[in-house]
Amino acid sequence: MKLSGLLPLCALLALSQQSQGPSKCECELVNLNQAFPHNKLDTIQDDASGCVSRITPQSSFHMESLLLGLKRRLPQLMEDLEQLEEEHDGDLYSALSLHVLENELEEIQQLMDKLNGSIQGNQELAENTTVLLQNLKEGLTDLEHFDTMQVVKRQHVNQRLKKDLDQCRNGLQPTAKPTQPTDRTCPLGQFVNITGPVVYTGGEYPGSYKYGGWGRDPKPETGKESWYWLVMMTSSNRYANYIRFYSTLSSLIVGKSTPGNIQIHASNPTTNTIQGPNVVLYGGSLYYNCFNAPSLCRFNLTSKAITVTDLPKGTRFNSKGNFCQLDECYPFTDLDLATDESGVWVIYTTSQDFGNLVLSKVEEGEQLKLGQTWHTSVYKQAVTNTFMACGVLYATRYVSSTTEEIFYSFDTATGKENFNVGIFLNKVSPSILFLNYSPVDHMLHAYCDSNMVSYKFLFEFNDSLNVSS
Template sequence: MRALFSVLYPVISITVFGLYPSMTIGPKEGWQVYSSAQDADGRCICTVVAPEQNLCSRDAKGRQLRQLLEKVQNMSQSIEVLNLRTQRDFQYVMKMENQMKGLRTKFRQVEDDRKTIMAKNFQELKEKMDELQPLIPVLEQYKTDAQLISSFKEEIRNLSMVLTAIQEEMGAYDYDELYQRVLRLDSRLRNCMGKLTCGKLMKITGPVTIKTSGTRFGAWMTDPQASQRNNRVWYMDSYTNSKIVREYKTMEDFVANVVSRTYNLPFKWEGTGHMVYNGSLYYNKYQSNIIVKYSFETGRVLAQRALEYAGFHNTYPYSWGGYSDIDVMADELGMWVVYATNQNAGNIVIAQMDPDTLEVQKTWNTEYSKRNAGESFMICGTLYITNSHLTGAKVYYSYSTKTSSYEYTDIPFHNQYFHMSMLDYNARERALYAWNNGHQVLFNVTLFHVIKTEDDS
């Protein structure tokens, strides 16, 4: 996927944007974060409300200055790690590296000739601190917890005052205490980023057309469990009467139609609700409610299991038909399967499944008719359902397995080629893969995160 976006968007930039002002967060919920793979203009987005980076120094103690600079650089690298998780951070990394190199040069100048240029360099460092000050009103906008905001503001204000005092009177502050403050900010930033995992769907942008090929119906996918270096693509044309799966080593090969390997499955498939997960293909066996797990490495079926009471062979398909009764999918929390039963009056059933044994671990009965659903996909344990497979479709309904509750939503997306026969979420890429009337396209998603900090516990 990384290679894909290097092809589609040779120049990528970081965009920071605000939250909706109508959203109110309670005092126990912590910081707010938006993250998205890409916006409508093709720009990368990864916005974190986090502690400010502070650069400070006391005197010409070269070793201590270098240690302090190293910790500040580590905080910057932590933010870089967060952006790498979204695969859209190239320009940001370059910017931060240049900034750090500039600061490193200033510190070297202080060490080389502190008597003649000390005052000038510290003034420039003070200006760098002032440039970071706009982070404070952003934090205030995103967080109504006055106590936490006040704490951050006080820490930043104190560090800024210390920097001013250093400029006026060298040696007037305890360096070790200042160093510990930087350490604490660094630790809190890392804790924040460690909790940035799941979120609620807020927006769908795109699509980006990757290729035009095959029939009107089909499926294509990558493995969300694969390493970042593994960008293989799998392609399954048509919704029935086929056993051929084509594999491409990279997204570029897929676009150029350079097939690396072809698999002949032991059983035909039905529908387009297939999934590749941790090196294996999961699909609905032809004219049955059986889920098959097929290993690409060994070329063997590792497991197969019938879904109890699940309708099949156009008993309860999506609105477009195509034997799409059973839809296998995955998200950040694992493997899922969506289907319908007579016992649930033809409404959608969500089942969490063990990817090794295909054993159903738990089920949830929704009140949304499977035949009235255009497509569906899971994100962070929540099933999102579109109200149509045609033009004008939108994400109309969501069901949370965490709370066993549903809500009606209104999240539009652009059905560019008028007929959707496959729509699946890839947690590694934070993107939706779709088969849109013979076009293989990608949609990007924006998720809203509410994460807790130690201050909120």
């Protein structure tokens, strides 16, 4: 007998018993279905969460970076070997060339060891994930048997109907207009190469502060056209609270700071002071990552006023989205500020972009805010630094202790990416901890393990630019 028939019968029996006397009616209800396995459902949810946390794009991007590095090193090794063969003179070989080859072979072996480790780890991850996914599929199939009301099935049907409806609606909409090209001023044409270093100095504090930044203001205030600025991470290689000025390049090299310091705050660090070395000066204001916040700060040198704007939700900060090389990451390089002919840019990464570089234009005006934003497909931790020139984002990577490569570009006017730029920098020390292009003198300024270094840009139409003093 069905349950729907049992309940009225029980009620009728109860009325009959009540009419006969004080005795009560008892009905036993038996559920013929199995109890729902909540424990099994909890186990499946935990396994699914663990699977999601283990499978991230970082491992594949890391392996891609190693492969690209190996691809660059092998042709260089062949060139050096050919040069060594040309130097053959009887039984004599160049000891220096042999030493160079030995170092290159050792670095290539390190790359291959890291690559083999990454491949083995990814294979194990793939095998374990395959087994786990199969178990999850079987477990979910078993749980569907308990869906006697077919709720899950109807949900699947509804999802398909909703997807078809969305596609139908979107199909009736007009095609979106493409992103409008950004304004740019490149009178010298395309950036084609770089030479140097042209400037190489320890400055006023040789060897004292590993992290920092320096350069010129592309839009200087009147009377400060020849000034150079310097920001050193004076606390824990991470924080700073003042900017130091030099009246000329010669003053910077000999370490004579005539204008002196302009202080942001007496304490270091504290709210809205500097965090990380990637800072720039533009229009008489210093732009930098605010202390302990996913925010951009602007410090006006004249009024001493600080304005702040938050970066998009999910922006990685406090050393969660650093620039990296093969063996280490550079702490507190989450935000990179850059200048070019058009103004100030900020480069960062977010959780939504899975660690890929994001580029935003900083709008000029009394209120500090971000303008147009571009999303790239290059993984930030596979990059050692970035800079802007004529509206094009460039990224570098570590090749060796003496060589850095500009390997990537993103054109904001066209959205076109290039992973094979292939321009190399000769380094004076293993790590480049700050990099910024100066449209004033067409130099690329770098801060390398407490040394201030600059390189000369070579453009398509003119490569005879000189350094201003």
